Ligand SMILES: [Zn+2]
């Protein structure tokens with residue numbers, strides 16, 4: 001009554017008063033008294049405040065006044081008369097604006113003068129969810145919403161996200177085929193037809209139906225929502241692109257139930273499969289693991305690959321060195337070719353001995369080469385494959401350092417790098433990987449495609465002990481090896 005009294009005097013203070021009267025509702029819905037970017041408010045285009053009105057309420061008012069809650073776009077039904085609100089004049093079709101310039105009575109359209117209370121308001125609403133009928137600021141969050149939230153804003157944010165996401169014509173089309181109740185079909189058809197309008201700009205009738213859809217989907221939370229979204233094949237990704245952050249109650253359900261990712265084998269599954277295979281003394285290969293798990297993809301397998309990769313044994317490396325030696329002998333006629341081959345042989349020897357990658361070996365300095373010479377001299381007296389390897393490597397490196405490298409050196413371009421190209425610059429390992437893989441293949445090494453990864457991998461004994469703890473124990477061992485590596489000792 002105070003408001004209507006004020007209205008007699010002037011439009012403007014009344015308008016201000018009314019906007020203040022919304023503070024409670026906007027705080028409840030957005031968390032801030034003034035609201036957020038006009039969210040949940042009928043957009044007026046800056047001409048004042050836009051309202052939906054209840055014709056029946058106006059007809060009964062002794063002194064007519066427009067309720068502040070009528071400015072909220074979620075209010076589509078009059079709680080007293082259970083009729084849809086009107087948002088345009090039936091006479092001229094213009095919006096119902098309350099501006100400071102208004103002179104006409106609040107019972108009349110200020111454009112055409114038609115009596116607003118005359119409107120028959122044909123749409124009677126029989127039943128409406130409680131959360132839609134109670135003034136937002138009066139709503140005790142726990143009792144009224146379908147989910148438990150600590151602040152009603154979280155509920156309204158979720159409603160906002162649902163309206164935003166499901167209002168996408170593409171998704172409305174999907175929902176049309178998801179077997180929703182018949183009374184929701186018209187609104188879905190409307191949204192599917194597009195174009196997409198922000199919720200606040202929709203007509204009262206449309207907003208009413210959209211909220212009905214949200215109400216239906218959120219009842220019996222989250223069972224109905226999950227089954228509907230699944231039937232419509234609407235995924236979590238759609239919610240990730242909503243206009244506002246998705247509140248937890250909604251996001252957790254989307255994340256858990258709507259993520260339609262292809263099934264992926266986990267690292268644990270792969271590890272236990274590998275353990276099973278090795279217990280049964282079967283070769284632990286990627287193919288064997290895939291067959292055991294009955295899968296075709298291998299992301300987790302790839303992640304486990306460093307563990308799975310066996311290391312080239314000394315015996316296998318001996319086979320490689322004999323192929324290399326043969327190559328060196330047959331290349332003796334072409335001097336340049338032989339020099340390059342000898343340099344690459346030394347790079348491979350350094351990488352194999354130090355358990356480093358070919359690229360890392362290519363970056364070694366002359367001092368590293370001299371240190372290696374010393375190590376190989378020491379190891380040359382060892383029996384077995386290790387000693388034989390050391391003797392071969394030693395011979396190559398002596399030859400390289402004494403002859404080839406000096407030949408590649410240029411006085412105007414002094415280099416510290418151990419391995420030089422014939423132009424006197426560091427090789428950077430160009431072509432080395434393919435040469436090594438080719439050597440492995442010709443030496444009859446299985447899994448030769450792994451190339452220099454066979455040099456850097458953990459020892460095979462470690463690979464066989466693959467189990468659930470494989471990763472951590474392996475990385476510790478690996479660290480120990482790195483510490484012990486001769487190269488690291490020198491630095
Ligand atoms: Zn009413």
Ligand SMILES: [Zn+2]
Pocket residue numbers: 089090091092093094109110111112113114
């Ligand atoms: Zn009018």
